[in-house]
Amino acid sequence: MIQSKLERLKRGGRPRVLDLFAGCGGISLGFHSAGFEIVGAVEIDTAAARSHALNFHRDAPPDLFETHAKPRDITAIEPEELLAEYGLDGPADAQIDVIVGGPPCQAFARVGRAKLREVAEHPEAFLRDPRSNLYLRYLDYVRSLKPIALLMENVPDVLNFGGHNVAEETCEVLDDLGYDPRYTLMNAVFYGVPQMRERMVLVAYRKELKADRWHPNPSHWIDLPKGYLGTRQVAMRTIRTDLLEEDRYFSDPPEPHPDNSIPAVTAEQALSDLPRIDDESELKQTKGPRRFDKLVRYPSPPMTDYQRLMRQWPGFESLEGVHDHVIRYLPRDYKIFARMQPGDQYPEAHQLALRMFEERLQEIERKEGSRPRPGTKRYEQEMAEYVPPYDPGKFPNKWRKMEADMPARTLMAHLGKDSYSHIHYDSTQARTISVREAARLQSFPDGFVFQGPMNPAFRQVGNAVPPLMAKAVAAVMMEQLEKAKKHETEDRTQAAVAV
The missing domain is CATH 3.40.50.150 (Vaccinia Virus protein VP39)
Structure with missing residues (x-):
């Protein structure tokens, strides 16, 4: 045989x-x-x-x-x-x-x-x-x-x-x-x-x-x-x-x-040609199902050999744009992402959140003459707008901001539940990575199709062999x-x- x-x-x-x-x-x-x-x-x-x-x-x-x-x-x-x-x-x-x-x-x-x-x-x-x-x-x-x-x-x-x-x-x-x-x-x-x-x-x-x-x-x-x-x-x-x-x-x-x-190949070399998702983007402003039925056009020609390969992979070409450039809706955390430094993890993010919460309390005190007291409903509501509820001692690796000049850390199947392990390196976008960006980091070409919606697609990417x-x-x-x-x-x- x-x-x-x-x-x-x-x-x-x-x-x-x-x-x-x-x-x-x-x-x-x-x-x-x-x-x-x-x-x-x-x-x-x-x-x-x-x-x-x-x-x-x-x-x-x-x-x-x-x-x-x-x-x-x-x-x-x-x-x-x-x-x-x-x-x-x-x-x-x-x-x-x-x-x-x-x-x-x-x-x-x-x-x-x-x-x-x-x-x-x-x-x-x-x-x-x-x-x-x-x-x-x-x-x-x-x-x-x-x-x-x-x-x-x-x-x-x-x-x-x-x-x-x-x-x-x-x-x-x-x-x-x-x-x-x-x-x-x-x-x-x-x-x-x-x-x-x-x-x-x-x-x-x-x-x-x-x-x-x-x-x-x-x-x-x-x-x-x-x-x-x-x-x-x-x-x-x-x-x-x-x-x-x-x-x-x-x-x-x-x-x-x-x-x-x-x-x-660095994260920036892999991702910098993809469309921006910043504060003006509907994806950051609205909550709702994330589907792959919308073509988002490339804003520029490919800028690196890797980007060129991702667009022109034989049999999986994508010459106009991508359909799965979608992200999670995380309005509480965008402001934290923006102030995190490359390589920061959850303990640093939690400290930033506490600092921003204190700034918010000071702002209220300037405007209203006093700040909400701990234990009050107003205090708890304001705190929930700024501070994630996870113990930084128990979840030190839950969050991480990528470095632009380094390859990404390991993508996990947990992407199907949240994407905090891969916060975009670009602070002006202040978000977690999209499905297509995760696919790029795994070396899937842009013409490779994932059966949606978003969470199953993230899980598929995280589970894959590059x-x-x-x-x-x-x-x-x-x-x-x-x-x-x-x-x-x-x-x-x-x-x-x-x-």
């Missing part, structure tokens, strides 16, 4: 990809851009599944499009059933060349563990979260469909999950299944993404391919903040490097060097498949000569 798949590729067929836990399609977009064919996807979220179909199967006949847009629970559908729904004839293990995907990371990530029930009384409760076993379902699909290559992506914490290195243990299973796997940590900022986002990336090839490269070399460079280096060190605590008991599938993280890399990082991995994989095709031809030639 492996030789048959290589033979099809040698005849000019594109490698066929199935994306599991696909979300809206960050990995799919990276692989599509590197020359792969996206056969289908499995995604349980209704909005994300439809977004994936809108971007990768928009030209399919209506019935087939709806099949692709259907949300699916991977625990409830077998690979053979899935491919039959797509109308693919023949043995299931002949239909797919590459499997990609990132099993849900909530059970692995430290931020998710704290929310699990009973965790305070039973510190190991997160180990019983059934989501942590979805990566086993991924392996079931590998067993059934026999891809010649695969990609698995997840948060760094899978390297230290309750004392287990899930990536290493997964590689052991893949080795037994006939694959040659490697995993490492990659930061998206090193691959042209204007965001510092650390991920575990596991790539495996069938042993018959005789692969010699798994992960891409960085193209961009920046000195990462200490917090990112600390996260990496924590994740790697279970990596064994002694010769007697080493984690043999782990590869040292690819490190950039300023001599052979270009500077990382397409440019996925494309870098896909380019290495395509190189290995091309090399394998050449080796397969040479082996056949030598065999024929020997006969």
Whole structure:
């Protein structure tokens, strides 16, 4: 079967990809851009599944499009059933060349563990979260469909999950299944993404391919903040490097060097050409549903190479403007955003709010002769207009104002609930980022469509794998498949000569 798949590729067929836990399609977009064919996807979220179909199967006949847009629970559908729904004839293990995907990371990530029930009384409760076993379902699909290559992506914490290195243990299973796997940590900022986002990336090839490269070399460079280096060190605590008991599938993280890399893309370089949303904008003045049915035209030509790419990405061009440049309505906080300094977080924002509240009390005293007393209804009403109700000691990272001259910090799925983690660097706009700005920071081109409304779209963006990082991995994989095709031809030639 492996030789048959290589033979099809040698005849000019594109490698066929199935994306599991696909979300809206960050990995799919990276692989599509590197020359792969996206056969289908499995995604349980209704909005994300439809977004994936809108971007990768928009030209399919209506019935087939709806099949692709259907949300699916991977625990409830077998690979053979899935491919039959797509109308693919023949043995299931002949239909797919590459499997990609990132099993849900909530059970692995430290931020998710704290929310699990009973965790305070039973510190190991997160180990019983059934989501942590979805990566086993991924392996079931590998067993059934026999891809010649695969990609698995997840948060760094899978390297230290309750004392287990899930990536290493997964590689052991893949080795037994006939694959040659490697995993490492990659930061998206090193691959042209204007965001510092650390991920575990596991790539495996069938042993018959005789692969010699798994992960891409960085193209961009920046000195990462200490917090990112600390996260990496924590994740790697279970990596064994002694010769007697080493984690043999782990590869040292690819490190950039300023001599052979270009500077990382900054937030301003990524966003400055998008339409302003300032105090004159209806989006800041009115509350109501945020829909994507209005085209907002670009105010100027692209000013950076990154902006040009976002507008002109082949197959996802957007030459006039964007439809999803919408923000949250947060009237209490605009004045705080305007006075925050780049890099300020919630404690600084809370102090600013208290200072502005005091200024308001002084203004009332000048105008009315006395200020409202603490505990009165007037005092509480005025305070609510200025001071957020969150304890700065408990929520120090709830807010953060971006720096214009730095890449953004990691976008989270929590964007679906609020956007305070990414306050726009431009104080004259004084707001949180829009859906399109979040997409830009993840390296989604402007022509990539998100199924609205706003909150599900933010969640899709925050959950996604940055397409440019996925494309870098896909380019290495395509190189290995091309090399394998050449080796397969040479082996056949030598065999024929020997006969």
